[in-house]
Amino acid sequence: MNLKQIAAEKAVEWIKDGMTIGLGTGSTAFFAIQKIGELVKAGLQVKAVPTSGSTEQLAREFGIPLTTFAEAGKLDITIDGADEVDSQFNLIKGGGGALLREKIVAAHSKTFIVVVDESKLVPTLGTFPLPVEVIPFAYEWTMEEINERLQADFKPRMKDGQKFVTDNGNYILDYSFGTIPSPTDVQEKLNCLTGVVEHGLFIDMADIVIVGRADGTVDVL
Numbered sequence: 294m295n296l297k298q299i300a301a302e303k304a305v306e307w308i309k310d311g312m313t314i315g316l317g318t319g320s321t322a323f324f325a326i327q328k329i330g331e332l333v334k335a336g337l338q339v340k341a342v343p344t345s346g347s348t349e350q351l352a353r354e355f356g357i358p359l360t361t362f363a364e365a366g367k368l369d370i371t372i373d374g375a376d377e378v379d380s381q382f383n384l385i386k387g388g389g390g391a392l393l394r395e396k397i398v399a400a401h402s403k404t405f406i407v408v409v410d411e412s413k414l415v416p417t418l419g420t421f422p423l424p425v426e427v428i429p430f431a432y433e434w435t436m437e438e439i440n441e442r443l444q445a446d447f448k449p450r451m452k453d454g455q456k457f458v459t460d461n462g463n464y465i466l467d468y469s470f471g472t473i474p475s476p477t478d479v480q481e482k483l484n485c486l487t488g489v490v491e492h493g494l495f496i497d498m499a500d501i502v503i504v505g506r507a508d509g510t511v512d513v514l
């Protein structure tokens with residue numbers, strides 16, 4: 294039993310004919326996209342906005358019709374994974390580097406459903422490294438200022454020996470705080486820093502959290 298799969302497939306039950314949907318990014322969102330693809334083949338009529346290039350490719354492979362915000366307006370439902378979820382439904386996202394589009398899509402959705410296996414539930418956010426997306430231009434200064442302000446040690450995310458580059462052409466800085474007692478405090482400090490595009494704290498955004506449990510059950514929180 295794949296816990297990510299049972300959570301993701303449960304979330305797909307919220308999708309009805311005629312809806313516009315946001316498609317998340319990552320290994321849990323994959324199962325939702327796969328299931329939606331099956332339902333589309335069976336006649337479900339939906340249009341989707343993907344949160345990353347990889348999700349766009351998957352949606353095309355599974356035959357899910359795509360749309361744009363210009364055409365769709367506010368989306369009905371977005372289904373996405375998360376790296377950590379606390380008891381207030383605050384999240385850390387961006388392990389896959391898609392946090393900017395994920396946040397935009399979630400913010401413009403009537404219902405944002407988060408799908409996770411139970412290992413993602415935490416009492417306090419902060420063990421998973423918090424990603425911050427920054428403009429490459431003068432990123433060293435941006436990183437220094439973030440580290441000073443937050444008393445942290447953010448470092449560029451690397452991939453194959455090179456700095457990881459997001460779908461938006463930016464860099465990601467990561468740092469594990471251990472615990473983040475006040476996510477809003479960290480958010481406020483990051484929000485007003487020049488050079489920061491977005492960060493992976495999703496505070497007060499999730500409407501529903503669906504959890505795949507090790508005993509094979511699914512909780513809708």
Ligand code: 5RP
Pocket residue numbers: 317318319320321322373374375376385386387388389390391392395
């Ligand atoms: C990508 C994300 C993902 O939702 C998050 O990393 C969870 O991924 P997975 O479902 O593979 O564990 O935020 O940017």
